[in-house]
Each structure stands twice: as structure tokens, then as C-alpha cells.
Amino acid sequence: MTIAYWCVLVAATLPYLMIGVAKIGVRGFDNRRPRDWYEKSTGFRRRAVWAQQNSFEIFPVFAAAVIIAQLAGGDQATIDGLAIAFIASRIAYAISYLADLHLLRSLVWTAGFACCVALFIVAA
Template structure:
């Protein structure tokens, strides 16, 4: 399995890490109504929940981009480098969200989106 495919797995796990930050130590978590619980969060816990949602939103784009670049026969080293960079940007995105660094978060989001586009471009 390629490094890029491993990065797809890591990218799939990152949103769960973010929601874990929201849940750890919070006494009011209700597994019977997790979405209702999440809507009432505040501060860094709320931002962690939002980071989870954004991670789920961008994941299909990234996974498709990696798969399409691989199937199209793009240079594997470039695919791997872009995939690693995507994972790094998504981790940075989570840190920026938790720290409420909204401008940096937006810049990192643009970078991660651009990486997905770049994967399609190298597949062309």
C-alpha cells in the first residue's frame, strides 16, 4: 500500500480525534443524543466539534483525489508528498481551530483544498 493510501486512512481518523477533544473530560456528554449535545458546546469544545465536521466535509474530496491520481498513473512520489502535506495541513487546521486562530485556520483550509486540486492536476 502506498504512503498516500495510508494518508487517506489518517485523514479519515483526524475528525474523530477532533471530536475526542470535545468529549474528553466533559461530564454532560449524552451518547443517546450526541448531536444535540454538540450543539450546546462552547469554547474550544465547540470548535473541536466544528473541526470534526469540516474534516468529514473535505475527506471525500481528498480520498477521491488520491485514488484518481493513483489510477491515472501520476508520479507516486508526488502523490505521496501531496498526501503527506494534506495530512499535515489538516492537523494544523485542527490546532488552529482549537486555538481560535481563525485567519490561520482559513489559510490552512485553503492550502488543504489546494492540495486536493493539485492531486487532480497531476492526474491530468
């Protein structure tokens, strides 16, 4: 399995890590109605929920980009490098979201999306 494919697995786990951050140390979480709790959360917990949602939103684009780049026979080293850069951007995104650094968050989100676009270009 390629590094890029491993990165797809890592990207798939990031949303669950974010919701884990939101729930750490929480009392009174009602698993019967988790979305009610998410809507009422505040501070870094609320931002972790939003980071989770965004991670789910970007995942299909990244996964498709990696798969298409590999199926099209793109240069493997380039694909792996872009996939690693995407993961690094998503980690930076999560940290900046939790820390409420909105400008940095937007910058690293853009960098991650650019990695996805570049993967499609590699496939061309």
C-alpha cells in the same frame, strides 16, 4: 500500500480525533442525544465539533483525489508528497481551530484544498 493511501486512512481518523478532543473530561454527555450536547457546547469543545464537521466534509475530496491520481498513473513521489502536505495542513487546521486562530485556519484550509486540486492535476 502507498504512503498516499496511508494518508487517506489518517485523514479518515482525524474527525474522530476531533470529537474525542471535544469530549475529553466532559461530564453529563448523553450518548442517547449526542447532537444536542454538540449544539450546546462552547469554547474549544464547540470548535472541535466544527473541526470534526469540516474534516468529514473535505475527506471525500481528498480520498477521491488520491485514488484518481494513483489510478491515472501520476508520479508516485508527487502523489505521496501532496498527500503528506494535505495531512500536515489538516493537523495545522485542527490546531488553529482549537486555538481560535481564524485567519491561520483559513490559510491552512486553503493549502489543504490546493493539495487536493494538485492531486487532480497530477492525474491529468
